Amino acid sequence: MSFDRSIKIAPSILSADFANFGAEIRAIEDQGCDWVHVDVMDGHFVPNLTFGPPAVKAFRPHVKTVMDVHLMIAPVDPYIDAYAEAGADILTAHVEAGPHIHRTLQAIRGAGMKAGVALNPGTPAESVAHVLDLTDLICVMTVNPGFGGQKFIDMTGKVSQLRQMVGDRPIHIEIDGGVTTQTAPLVAAAGADVLVAGSAVFKGGSVSAPEVYGSNIAAIRNAARASATAA
Ligand code: DX5
Ligand code: ZN
Numbered sequence: 001m002s003f004d005r006s007i008k009i010a011p012s013i014l015s016a017d018f019a020n021f022g023a024e025i026r027a028i029e030d031q032g033c034d035w036v037h038v039d040v041m042d043g044h045f046v047p048n049l050t051f052g053p054p055a056v057k058a059f060r061p062h063v064k065t066v067m068d069v070h071l072m073i074a075p076v077d078p079y080i081d082a083y084a085e086a087g088a089d090i091l092t093a094h095v096e097a098g099p100h101i102h103r104t105l106q107a108i109r110g111a112g113m114k115a116g117v118a119l120n121p122g123t124p125a126e127s128v129a130h131v132l133d134l135t136d137l138i139c140v141m142t143v144n145p146g147f148g149g150q151k152f153i154d155m156t157g158k159v160s161q162l163r164q165m166v167g168d169r170p171i172h173i174e175i176d177g178g179v180t181t182q183t184a185p186l187v188a189a190a191g192a193d194v195l196v197a198g199s200a201v202f203k204g205g206s207v208s209a210p211e212v213y214g215s216n217i218a219a220i221r222n223a224a225r226a227s228a229t230a231a
Contacts, residue, residue, distance in 0.1 A: 152178025
């Protein structure tokens with residue numbers, strides 16, 4: 001995975017047809033997505049339950065781009081090797097998931113993956129100030145995690161702060177939750193480069209009408225690009 005700050009669209013398969021993940025993943029990739037966002041929820045850290053390492057392993061052969069695995073679980077450390085074995089390219093842990101984010105990020109990189117750290121809406125940017133050199137991606141939650149289709153919570157101030165803190169480091173700033181053609185320009189202007197979108201990509205489409213996915217992805221990308229700040 002080479003690093004650049006161009007706008008990237010990462011559809012969240014939480015909004016896909018759960019009975020047809022392989023075809024859904026191939027459809028969004030054929031329709032131009034950049035990454036595939038996989039939401040892992042444990043029914044403990046967040047009030048919802050999705051899938052674990054066996055399912056992620058089953059998704060892997062269908063992902064030709066980048067498998068971006070977002071862990072909404074606590075604890076994280078006991079599962080890091082299982083997600084490496086499942087084929088995650090990026091593994092993101094929440095800073096709120098436990099007291100040892102420094103150790104967790106080291107372990108994720110040690111297992112051969114890119115390391116991401118996620119911040120809930122209530123968590124300040126400063127919480128990652130001392131782990132930037134262990135981080136390849138910062139995920140700014142713009143919803144309280146656990147469900148797709150929620151209303152966007154404006155975190156553009158935090159995004160700008162993080163963009164300053166990151167400086168020239170090769171760290172992606174990812175936005176997750178409520179991304180649409182309306183909200184994408186706001187976060188892109190603040191310095192984000194990876195936009196996760198679930199309901200806004202999958203709405204109105206299906207594996208038999210994938211071109212709808214394509215026009216949704218293109219619309220979000222074009223809206224973001226129009227206001228993206230130069231790196
Ligand atoms: C929420 C997840 C998000 C969610 C985004 O906890 O982390 O990735 O699927 O879905 P939308 O884009 O519909 O808000
Ligand atoms: Zn997510």
